[in-house]
Amino acid sequence: MVEIRPFRALRYDPRKVNPDDVIAPPYDVVGADDVAALHARSPYNAAHLENPAGGAQRFANAARTVEAWLKDGALVRDRAAALYVYEQRARIEGRTHSRRLVFARTRLHRPEEGIVRPHEATLTGPREERLQLQRATRMNVSPIFATFLDPAHEARDLLAAVAQAAPDFEATDRLGDRHRLWVVGDRARIDALVRVLGATNITIADGHHRTHTALDYRDEVAAQAGKRWTGNEPENFALIGLIPENDPGLVILPIHRMVHVPALPERFLDRLSALYHVEVISAAGGAAAVEEAWGRVRANALGPTTFALLGVEGPHSVHLATARTQAALDAAMPAGMSLALKRVDAVVLTETVLTPIFGIDRAALAAGQRVTFSEDADEVGEAVARGACRVAFLLNATRVEQVTAVADAHEVMPQKTTYFYPKLATGIVFNRLDE
Numbered sequence: 001m002v003e004i005r006p007f008r009a010l011r012y013d014p015r016k017v018n019p020d021d022v023i024a025p026p027y028d029v030v031g032a033d034d035v036a037a038l039h040a041r042s043p044y045n046a047a048h049l050e051n052p053a054g055g056a057q058r059f060a061n062a063a064r065t066v067e068a069w070l071k072d073g074a075l076v077r078d079r080a081a082a083l084y085v086y087e088q089r090a091r092i093e094g095r096t097h098s099r100r101l102v103f104a105r106t107r108l109h110r111p112e113e114g115i116v117r118p119h120e121a122t123l124t125g126p127r128e129e130r131l132q133l134q135r136a137t138r139m140n141v142s143p144i145f146a147t148f149l150d151p152a153h154e155a156r157d158l159l160a161a162v163a164q165a166a167p168d169f170e171a172t173d174r175l176g177d178r179h180r181l182w183v184v185g186d187r188a189r190i191d192a193l194v195r196v197l198g199a200t201n202i203t204i205a206d207g208h209h210r211t212h213t214a215l216d217y218r219d220e221v222a223a224q225a226g227k228r229w230t231g232n233e234p235e236n237f238a239l240i241g242l243i244p245e246n247d248p249g250l251v252i253l254p255i256h257r258m259v260h261v262p263a264l265p266e267r268f269l270d271r272l273s274a275l276y277h278v279e280v281i282s283a284a285g286g287a288a289a290v291e292e293a294w295g296r297v298r299a300n301a302l303g304p305t306t307f308a309l310l311g312v313e314g315p316h317s318v319h320l321a322t323a324r325t326q327a328a329l330d331a332a333m334p335a336g337m338s339l340a341l342k343r344v345d346a347v348v349l350t351e352t353v354l355t356p357i358f359g360i361d362r363a364a365l366a367a368g369q370r371v372t373f374s375e376d377a378d379e380v381g382e383a384v385a386r387g388a389c390r391v392a393f394l395l396n397a398t399r400v401e402q403v404t405a406v407a408d409a410h411e412v413m414p415q416k417t418t419y420f421y422p423k424l425a426t427g428i429v430f431n432r433l434d435e
Helices: 032-041 055-072 124-137 154-162 187-197 208-228 268-272 287-299 326-332 345-358 362-367 377-385 400-408
Strands: 010-012 075-077 083-092 095-107 144-148 169-172 178-184 202-206 237-244 251-253 256-259 276-282 306-310 318-323 371-374 391-394 419-421
Touching: 055 075, 055 124, 083 187, 095 144, 095 154, 095 187, 124 208, 144 208, 144 400, 154 187, 178 187, 202 208, 202 237, 202 400, 208 237, 256 345, 256 377, 268 276, 268 345, 276 287, 276 306, 287 306, 287 318, 287 377, 287 391, 306 345, 306 377, 318 326, 326 345, 345 362, 371 377, 377 391
Parallel strands: 144 237
Antiparallel strands: 010 075, 083 095, 083 178, 095 237, 144 202, 169 178, 251 419, 256 371, 256 391, 276 318, 306 318, 306 391
16 A cells, blocks of 8 residues: 655765764754754754754755755765665663664655554644745655554564664764664565555654645645646655554653643632542652652553642642543543544543643644643653642553554544654655655
């Protein structure tokens, strides 16, 4: 079902640049200070393309930067089409996680076709900005990230075999995560990966805005080409990093909610108690109490739905809310919602607490003013204790199989429901749309 093709990537020449200094996080996980630091780190840092400077001229500047880097040899174009195996190693909660995926040109499809499936909603603003960048550079600067089915572990075993050789590129980023890349030009290996992907659909894990941008750009170029459009132009494809859904290194972090309101809603605990058993963990709070509550939330990762509440009875208080019954939760959620979506803790929190009690719906969540987010439970506890937010909820991460189940149900989750970690680095490969 999915069509992938090898391509001639643009890549940094490690003889011309320091690899550690040129890779960057994707555009949507860095603030202004981070961008400035990346720009200062190297004149060849990928952030000069991903988050270009120059105000109204920033996208034109990015296009000129690509040409300058090609001219001075910092970037080179591979002579032969290839697929690219990418490995990331990251420390997460004291453990080293390793995962491997393959970069390929992947044919684009609209969501309703059921082949390249989204799982999360998007915002118009970032899509328009990414479209301007793609128009100017005519390249995929940063990759989309997607999962695919590999029940026999054929792709996973092949990626592992490729990784036995010395990498063609490797770098360590500012967080200490390791990135390694292998160029796969072997026809038999390429054909094997093409065959495995051809038997499955894919689910977007990260990069929903980039996916929509690629589709918008394809349609724009197709309209300009008119009858000359064949469907095989490079704009019909996008750079996607494809990972087996059963890769043990595929990690989703929780995204906790910090609520910014002047005061709690009237009779908050009573209203919450209609659906949840509420237990006091500590009135005095502290890191140990937060850790205990977070541990008990994680112990119920497979149910019943459980949240830790911070700040409900003073800035140091810690409570635990556990669903009384699943049937009651299901009944409290929108009738037309699929069972798959009703089992996602972030959605449950929105539909049974944030919206009916606080009046914070999906649109308010997307605006990012009344609710902010963090992946770090300790950071959330500190924010509540110092008054940076009124109350916070610690909740379990969405599981990979839930992402696939929601996509199978043709639904999408609210933004900030999944946080795949680590992010795919920008600067490992670039996909130029010129052949």
